[in-house]
Amino acid sequence: MTPTTDGADAMRSAIEACARQDQSALKHILEVEGGRLLGVAQRMLRRRDLAEEAVQDTFVQIWRKAHQFSAESGSARAWIYAILRNRCLTILRDGQRLSTMGAEDLAAIQDARQYLAASEAWRGLGGGALRDCLAQLDQPARQSILLAYVAGFTHGEIAVIQKVPLGTAKSWVRRGLAALRGCLS
Amino acid sequence: MTDDLDLMADEYVLGLLDELAERRFEKRLATDSALRDSLARSRERFLALDLTVPEQIGAVTLWPGIEASLTPEVAIAAEPEPPVVAPPEAEAPRRRPLRSYLPAGAAAAAGLVVGAFIASQTLQPDPVVIAVLLSDQGVPQAVVEDFGNENARVRFVADVAVPEGQVMEVWTLPSLEMGPVSLGLLEAAAPRTLDGPELPRPLAGQLYEITIEQEGGSPTGRPTGPILAKGFAALQG
8 A cells, every 4th residue: 555656646636726825626635545644543543433533633734734744755645644643742742631530531542542552553564664664573572662652752752661661762762763764675 | 974874863763862862953953964864764663553453434524623723823833933844743842743633613612701791891992802711721821901002911720830930921923024922921820911122013823822931931032831721812902
């Protein structure tokens, strides 16, 4: 499921059209990527209403910041998904937001993120270079990276989940990231 | 050295940098093209994890809500323009970007209604514009009447708590060239007439905003603190 060159160019053109105030281009991006963006948000936030909020906010940000996107930003899709991911992390870390949820809700969300999100993503990867390189990592390093990227956990949370000291979790992540960079370059 | 940059970029993408490191990273992106390249590579590396997620249905139903939020405003930035590559949530501390679920038209209509009520209650000259300032949840917090003669009156329509040692500062954006201009400070959420600087006559759709600043107001002459509420002016009469 890698984007074709045509697809990548089309997404770039759509963002450039947004910068020219073309709302139909933004709607097009929603039609093409919205389902996946919702999926990523839902996987991290575990609640449809929060995921919808994150996606809605993302599209407003795409619109406002389209003029900032340029060739050196990398691919258009990576730019869009980065906006979404940051929105999700902000929602996750917004203490005010989470404090309005009941204890049972919070626990359920935490469990789902912990046990489902990372494994769903790993199984869903199918083939490809990232999959191959992640497979070459030792399990603790791979799991730590997936917990961070897919579920949005912090170093401290990963340490608790993996039942290791904070320093160990950090070094697992660093080791895994270095190995991935080497494998994928 | 390159390894350090690449690691920083990876950890940023994974959301693992602490708040301070994150802010430093985003600030550095503005001037460090090697770091921007590293960030772009890092994002591409992990993108496959996102692209292989099962698609959810119903994304297009979000369009009306998105469309309603696409007002042609220019947000008053609370910090320098974020770097080219970094997404716009480069905001510190982590707070939700402002969004209004009230379509711009409805907020302006609210301003007209409020204006008619206020004018009927006071002997003051009519304001040139009235702006209903909304929280990021779209809930009205304050009303600003700008009289166009250096005076602006602010009333609060919700309970607003100002943290100890901080003040509210009221801003308006007369034009892009002028940038945000302070109309004055408010210690508490009580009605107050502000004696502001001489400015061009306020226009329909002009942006008004209240931020929380340190005691004495923003040290830079631009908003530096979080946005309490914002809104767009409705022309009166």
